[in-house]
Amino acid sequence: MKILDWYILKRYLITFLMMLLLFIPIGITVNLAEKIGKILENEVPFPEVAMFYLDFTIYFAHLLFPLFLFLSVIFFTSKLANNTEVVAFLSSGVSFSRFLRPYMIGATIVAGLALLLGMYLAPEASKGFNDFDYKYFKKNKKAQETGSVYRQITDHDFIYVSSFDAKNKMGQNFTLEHIVDNRLEYKMSARNIRYIEKDSVYRMIDYVKRTIGKDNDILESERRKDTVFSFDLDDLTPLEYIAETLTYGDLNRFIEKEKQRGSSNIGRYELVKYRKWSLPVSVYILTIIAVAVSSIKRRGGMGVNLAFGICIAMVFVFFDKIFGVMAEQSDFSPLVAVWFPNIIFGVLAAYLLYHAKR
Structure with a gap:
């Protein structure tokens, strides 16, 4: 069974990496096409532009982590299903839970990477990204x-x-x-x-x-x-994006200081804090949903699974944004706002997994 584990785990990680390498250059190209005029107008030095797009890559890779992961799992699992490999695995006496194990190992690796990014790397990238944005692109606006x-x-x-x-x-x-x-x-x-x-x-x-x-x-x-x-x-x-630029320890100290000062933005800061933990958990939930949806061979092929997966991903992002705005703009609990989408989709994952096993 180790051969099966390694086979699925390698496909899991390689497809996820390829999804990142595919979409990030597209994002950079679109952003550069939009801002090339201001970059030339302000005569921004090339090293600063290069560092900006390095920060841009880390910032948006972390932001879109769940979406990339979800689509990559659906993509390669659908290929397994279309090639009747999933049927072969399960027909050999492997239970669906055992079939899911290498996916959970891959999810653990990706969740650890998401945790590392959220705690340390993404805050530094966010600071560089936002500082450059305000310095060259928003310097005439009253955004601060x-x-x-x-x-x-x-x-x-x-x-x-x-x-x-x-x-x-x-x-x-x-x-x-x-x-x-x-x-x-x-x-x-x-x-x-x-x-x-x-x-x-x-x-x-x-x-x-x-x-x-x-x-x-x-x-x-x-x-x-x-x-x-x-x-x-x-x-x-502080600037509205200050919480995004702080590592986890600094963010905790910053929130305590702001509470003592009576800041009205505590909800926004706590939202960033709780998301650092909720994102790795969502990796597991979305992996289970993706496997349950795409492990069945369908008449429409991979396209049906991808369409269904994109719809689920968009609903997840919609819930996350709606509850995030509610926490920022009202007295709605940031803890509930961050974890509610995970709870809803966790229930959905359990339901889909139950029917997939049957």
Whole structure:
């Protein structure tokens, strides 16, 4: 039986690799055709373009991992079925569960690769991909501007800005309140605040500070004031893709820090965290579905299996995106949003596997 295991396992891994090698160049070509004008216009150095497309490859390979895997398993298992190899295996006394074992071994290898990518490699690729995208393709857009921000930055200090531009490190209508034992001790305000990198100071325009006294308040005002704060202004409102650029350990620490600050984007960050674990699990689920669907020889041949498989894959992606948006835009649990598609398709996998065994 080891010959059968090696035969299927090699077909599993080689077909998956070939699927990646087939579709990734197509993705690069389409993206390059779309952005070649801006690359030439901005005179982007070739090494930067090459590094961008290396990051692009890792980023989208990880993003589309389940789809590539699903189609590759359906493709080569359908070929086995059309050549009546599956019938020969099962007719020799091999149970369907035993026939499935090399697929599970292959799924374990691919799931381990997906886990490694999600924890360490994909975050680095995502950072390079997004940084390059904003530097050359979105530099004239206000994609890095946010709405109002109110956060606790220390045990006693609270900060507010009505809008924040991460690209220029500037906040509008700045306020800082220092509160001890539920008592306001002083309050700073400015029309805007900006971090001056070359001087390592914060510059406030139309600065006003009111210190609360027992009898009289002390009022201080200046047209422009440069000072130093213990917080990082650009860290107060991270870019929307920041969670995708952090390794798993850094992401956990980042989420805890954001919870203490009262960030409104916790759902988005936790969604990225939970997906690092749900993706490897989906590899097993989609492998079982693909084998159950394509191991039967059909009158329409491989095309019917591929069409059916593509429909299932699209539904899976649809569920994943819908619940992801719900978690990002509402109070819907990120944990439920990430695992619900796996649960639904896990039930479907069990149902299809039961009927395939029969």
